[in-house]
Amino acid sequence: MIPIDFSRRNFIRTTALGATGLGLIGPQIESWGAKPPKSFPGIGGVHLAIATICTDGFGNHRHEPAFRVIPELGFKNVEFNLWYPELVTSSYIESLRQRCYAAGLTPISLQGSGFGGEGRTAVIKDLSHKIVLLDGCERLGCQIVKCTGSKRGTQGGLKSVIEVCRQLAPVAEEKGMLVVLENHANNVLENIGDFEEIFSAIDFPNIGMCLDTGHFEGVSVDLHEVIDKFHERILHVDLKDCRERGKGHDTVVFGQGVTDFDAFLSHLKEKSFKGYLVVEQAWSEPKGDWVSDLQKAYTRFKRWES
Secondary structure, three states: OOOOOHHHHHHHHHHOOOHHHHHHHOOOOOOOOOOOOOOOOOOOOEEEEEEOHHHHOOOOOOOHHHHHHHHHHOOOEEEEEOOOHHHHOHHHHHHHHHHHHHHOOEEEEEEOOOOOOOOOOHHHHHHHHHHHHHHHHHHHOOOEEEEOOOOOOOOOHHHHHHHHHHHHHHHHHHHOOEEEEEOOOOOOOOOHHHHHHHHHHOOOOOEEEEEEHHHHHHOOOOHHHHHHHHOOOEEEEEEOEEOOOOOOOOEEOOOOOOOOHHHHHHHHHHOOOOEEEEEOOOOOOOOOOHHHHHHHHHHHHHOOOO
16 A cells, blocks of 8 residues: 555545545445445455554553554554553654654554443543544544443443444544444443344444454354354454364464464355454563564455555
């Protein structure tokens, strides 16, 4: 993908958020299908990306490892993990914009902390946080906010996620953006039933699924069943390998786990998936020969781009 002139992109976005303008600033745009968001024409094709958790782990390194390592790996598209308060401020988002431009990287999505909250003000606080992330996407010129839920039985449960998403969907639609809900082991967004409940309650095309292969494998949810049931709502995919099925989420180097990525990605392709495949080798801190592992992951999954 051609490196993006961020100053030109921001000018285009502030003057016209149409298909013609968007075609200049990212992947070719085309229809999402049966239920297209009013202001989001879609992402044409399949594009490879990497999440900054691969280089930064869960620590707050202000993305220094990401900007140092990712340009050398071959990846251009980057999902930024923003899990600390100082990372969602306007000044930090602006620094990301400038650093991406300098490094030739394209921000494609922001991952924030999960949905969920309890008490009288929980929904408005959670909603405000997600709107801050959408605003950050606007500043960066990307269009996807990704969040998971909270531990099952806490933080208002699935009911809270649904209520916030109901309020958030019109905001995302107005901005021409997507909010994707990531499945996670031991979470209210864990299995097929959880997503069936969400999508039966929220019929907004701007709210979709981020399918995380490792977390579904970790709780013995069949990836092919997920694709068959939700292929119209799968808008984003996290690629990670899991040591054993049904033994909890335990990330391992690609090829050392149980996931048959060729079969999985072939099935996605058959269902006409369009969006980002995000390499997300998630460690508390990177370990082993992790740079080499990520270089191999780039080579392994690059061929699935369209």
